[in-house]
Amino acid sequence: DPKETPQQFLLRSLDLRNKVGFASKESDCEVQYDEPLIQKTFMKSFETGLRDDILAANLRPILRLPSLSDKELMKNVNELASHQAERQSKLACERRSAKVNACEVDGAEIKMRKNGGDNDKILAEIREIKSDLESLKKQGSNANANREVSSGGRKFPRETRYRGRGCLACKERKIGGTCQHCFACGEFGHIASECAKNLKAQGNEYRQPRRRDRV
Secondary structure (H helix, E strand, O other): OOOOOHHHHHHHHHHHHHHHHHHHHOOOOOOOOOHHHHHHHHHHHHHHHOOOHHHHHHHHHHHOOOOOOHHHHHHHHHHHHHHHHHHHHHHHHHHHHHHHHHHHHHHHHHHHHHHHHHHHHHHHHHHHHHHHHHHHHHHHHHHHHHHHHHOOOOOOOOOOOOOOOOOHHHHHOOOHHHOOEOOOOOOEOOOHHHOHHHHHHHOOOOOOOOOOOOO
């Protein structure tokens, strides 16, 4: 019976051994077997009849003991069979866990491949946007170059603006409101629009400044 446990197999073997012993003692039995031979045959048959090779290997030293009783044999079989059953149960749990982990890994790999495809699509869109920006940048550079060519390559200086009233020195002294110096150069006697330094920077013709008397 495939479902027969080692303990059940031992009890069945012991029962068969006892029947053989009783039969050999009958007066009308043609073949007589002595007890040592019956016991040796029983031990050998029990060892080879076990389906679990690991359990059989663990029991082999015990079965070789000359003074082994049936009670001691049953005790050892129970202990070793229990340990072996526990070991097999643990191995089965580990196999199931490994199978579940393998399924999880496969699922994670599929998800990573899917996410990888989405990432590739995003990267492609980013590269396309960068390409458009580079094109716009080149167009802007070409437009600026065309404007410089049309203006003869001349660059006009920006008009210098002075925030607040007064020259720099008066503004630092907090008297810019009453300052009568040139706001551009800080000298007295002319205003910023007549300043030679300012007109020269703007490319205009220098005009003699109007005389301004101190008040």
